[in-house]
Structure formats: structure tokens, C-alpha cells
Amino acid sequence: MTTQAVEIVVAQLSQAGLSLALAPASGLAVAPASHLTAELRDLIRSSKTLLIDWLTAANDAASHTPEPPDNAVDWKELAAAYYAHHFNCATCIAAGRGRRYGQRCGAGMALWRAYCE
Numbered sequence: 754m755t756t757q758a759v760e761i762v763v764a765q766l767s768q769a770g771l772s773l774a775l776a777p778a779s780g781l782a783v784a785p786a787s788h789l790t791a792e793l794r795d796l797i798r799s800s801k802t803l804l805i806d807w808l809t810a811a812n813d814a815a816s817h818t819p820e821p822p823d824n825a826v827d828w829k830e831l832a833a834a835y836y837a838h839h840f841n842c843a844t845c846i847a848a849g850r851g852r853r854y855g856q857r858c859g860a861g862m863a864l865w866r867a868y869c870e
Contacts, residue, residue, distance in 0.1 A: 759807045762800050763843070769793055772847035772855050775808050784855060811843040831868040838864050 766773060769788055776782040781801055783789065789797075797804065838861055839845045845861035857865055 759800065759803045762796060762804065763807065765796070766793065767847070773804060773808060774844055774847075774855065775805065779805060781805055781808075808843055811841065828868070831864075835861075835864040835868040 763773065766783070769790075770785070771783050771788050771793070774782045774784075781797070781804055783797060842858055842861055844855065844858040845865075848855050848857040848861070856862065
């Protein structure tokens with residue numbers, strides 16, 4: 754399965770109202786469980802390893818995010834720092850859809866608070 758195919762699976766799961774996250778011990782967390790159907794469970798099982806690899810790569814990219822500016826007078830600097838992280842972090846993208854999709858990651862939350870306060 755190619756990266757593009759994994760992204761199609763992720764998009765399909767997202768359209769079903771599901772969010773993905775890495776779970777402890779190299780696992781995969783899918784929420785909310787109430788939205789899972791037998792077909793979606795099979796899809797997740799068949800591509801689990803690739804989904805974990807995709808999320809790991811996304812989290813690695815997110816960990817290299819810029820720090821918020823120390824003396825940010827201009828809100829645009831804070832916005833740029835937050836969005837540079839957000840669009841490369843699957844967890845933060847899912848959180849941006851609403852509370853039922855989970856929280857931003859630690860780095861994303863710090864950038865979000867700096868931007869919004």
C-alpha cells in the first residue's frame with residue numbers, strides 16, 4: 754500500500770467520523786468506537802501496520818515544530834507557528850474538527866494557547 758493509499762484510508766475513516774491516534778505499545782486507537790462498522794474494522798485491521806507507520810511519521814514531523822515567538826507582537830507570527838505544526842500533525846487536525854475527536858498533541862496545544870491568548 755502506498756502513502757497515497759494510506760491517506761485515502763485515513764480520509765475514509767475521517768469521513769466516517771473516526772479519529773486515529775497512536776496507542777501505547779505500538780497500538781492504534783480509533784475513536785469513537787460507536788462509529789465503527791464491520792467494514793471499517795476490517796479496513797483498519799488490513800492496514801493497521803501502515804496506519805501506525807503513517808501516524809508515527811506525522812508525529813515525528815510534528816515534533817520538529819517551531820517554538821512560538823518569545824515577544825510576538827504580531828499575531829501573524831503566532832499563527833504561522835501554530836499552522837506550521839497543525840497541518841503536519843494528524844492529532845491536531847482531528848482535534849480541529851471538534852471536541853469529540855480528541856485533544857491537540859502537547860506541542861500543538863502549547864502553540865494553540867500562545868496563538869489564542
